[in-house]
Amino acid sequence: MVDYDVVIVGAGLGGLTTGSLCAMKGLKTLVLEQSDLIGGCCSTFEQDGYYFDVGASIVELVRPIEMAFERMGKNLNDYIDLIPCDPIYSFITPEGERFTIPLDMEETNEVIRKMAPEDYESWMKFSQFGMWLLQYALEALVTSDLNTFTKALPLILKYHKLYKIIPYFLKNHETVVKKAFSNRNMLASVSFQSFFVGAPPYLASGVFGLIALSEHLGIFYPRSGMIAIPRGIMLAGQEFGLEVRTNALVDRFIVENRAAKGVVLADGSEITARAVVSNLNGKVTYLKMVGPEHLPAWAFKAVNSYQNSVPCPMIYVGLDTKPHLNAHHTIITGTVEFMNEVWEKYYTKGIIPTKALSLICWPTEADPDLAPKGHHILSWIYNAPAPYSPVGANWDNIKDRYGEMALRELEKYALPDARDHLTKLIVSTPLDFERRLLHPEGGIYGLFTDITSLAMFRMRNRSKAIENLYLSGASTHFGGGVPTSVASGVVTADLIASDLKL
Template structure:
């Protein structure tokens, strides 16, 4: 006798997406979430009357979200209001150049021609190739590529993609410098390699075109980023999906090599036909199942993945409008600096000086997130900051780190910050780890490079534990709002195929 058909561990995007779709397909489904709200890294919290997004700050590539709702016979617009952000971002380049990038590619080309006339032809080639490739990839996101045969099948059904194969073997930086020569434009494109959690010289070549995804449109959900997982949850609940909060799963229960439910922190056992884990794959295998219950090769394999980088966030509540001109503003470092942050600081456990940064301004798109006339701003450390600090730790460093970040914000963005600052909250890598139980505060599950993406990542249908499935940033295409929703769709497809 089981209590549920499906138990999902974690109500992050991968968890709510797969849970909602499985509920729609008649499975009695329960999601267990250790926090008080849905969304994990894509959530929103209230602090002294201001609503701050925990991590993710926009959504680009909406196809997986549309697909998730379509699988439930529903429309996104009935559950989530996506507000388009225009311009897509504003740049404060390392050399003092400032410009904004509009969504429309011809208008963006006009901007590039003013800053770097020598790059116009390269930019046009970059956008021609990149937009075609990104457009095709968008359509492929909810199709599995977790084995060689799935990948081959996918390539054959999209023959137009074959010509782009060489880009899969290059680095983000390799693609950037192939098309663009001006260091300011290079730095703008290269900055976004950290959106996937790697420096330009290690980032996947295909992600060299990630900057172009934003030209398909970027959106902010009214009500904060939590509106996306909330919308999915509401849709799922109409089919009987159950979500329980403050429920920490300790262990996945096994019978031989078969998952048969979960054990909660308070000792409660919940039995199910299958378990979907929406937590870091290292936690799933090494803690919730345990090395003793796995073959040696599997322990070695899962051990070999590096967790993704953490990234501290500073949340500011202001009693006036900040002097910004886009939902996102980025401060770039040049290519060399972007790589140095990784090699000379992050990998050595040294906190890098604050060079690049990203500011998200949610009240630009949704004023209801703050009291009338007030604003919220999320200030993101531009790049990785090590979890393990050489000779220090984040709890001790937090006050000095906060002060430094505020100084940078004041000197580079808002000189009268202290006259208008009402609220400051900070999430260090340690805070992320405590709040979301994500190991080392990793914001994208596992590190992503060619050899840890798609078919090289842990499989969404466990190869070693029967009836165990994985969803979220540790599988498929890695971290990100669209990719983790896509992973939830794909995981539900595997379950339906196996049990349907």
């Protein structure tokens, strides 16, 4: 007799989605979360009346989340109140020019006509074809099992026009956008999105060049903060009997004869299950939770070939006045070459850049209740990516200096007299992030996502090396992201249901 059908380690989006869908299928399912909060990177914490998001600050491509609810026979809108954001973002160039991109495509076309007249025709072609491709591919690919070529093949036969996306997958982001555009502001506006998957434009897959378009399908901020998304998924699952335990740190998996049998918690207690799901970083899953001694040599080698995703420092700001911003997201960016250079000359050499990509998120524009009346909050990815182990420095010692640098940027871009209105300033370094979520090296997206680590080249949802072991979340295909982690959770639940012969 086992304690549960399914035990899931980690109450991130992937873990909770798999958990809720397994519970819906009648499986006795338990999710174990080490933190006192659910949601992992997509969560919200409270401090002195301010509600700050841990990481994720927006959701786009909500279709996979809708699909997860539909599979439970439920409606997303009954569980999560998604507030549309328009404009979708503003971006500030190195010269200090600010361009604002509205949700409406026709209005965006006009912005582009003025910003980059020489690229207008290309933009029209790129956006019309790209929008069609995105929607087609989304329906076909997102919640499909792409773990092996044999799984992918029938999909390609069913959705035969998918071959049109292959060139995007195979080229890098920089090549895709440079083929279409030449104006430097235009290029900047469609390139920084590669960092949304944690890679510079020359390393990210060209498919992420389509993110600049996907945002026009709608971007949303959930009322009550990003935690509302995992909470909604959890509540739906709890109606089918899903159990979720917080403050439950798992120390390792029980593995016998290359099969997962359950988990051992940090307090020494054991929970047995027919299927064990890891919502953790893929390397932690195999190298710590399973343990190298249980891995065949090929698996050990394969796991070690993956790199962790990039870390990025966050600044959480409380203000007693409204910031001078005009969009939910304001991105302070540079040219494509600058973004590649930050990676090559700073990040890979362990140097903290004095200037990199910053994304200022203004959640109280969408939901004023996230701060005391009249106050505002900003959650801010500041100068990313930054190395986990900076040469000659320790994040704990340079926190104040880093906060001061951020404050100067805040004065420059969001509020000239910021210091007179500052009521809270929390600096979260890669070390803090690692301590909060146990993400190794403070990596924000599980494993690194470059062209070579998508689809069947990413870690599988059903482990090949260890029987009864499954993975869900950012370390599996399609990698980091709110909708993609939910989609991964759906794929994993399907695999478990089929393996347990439901």
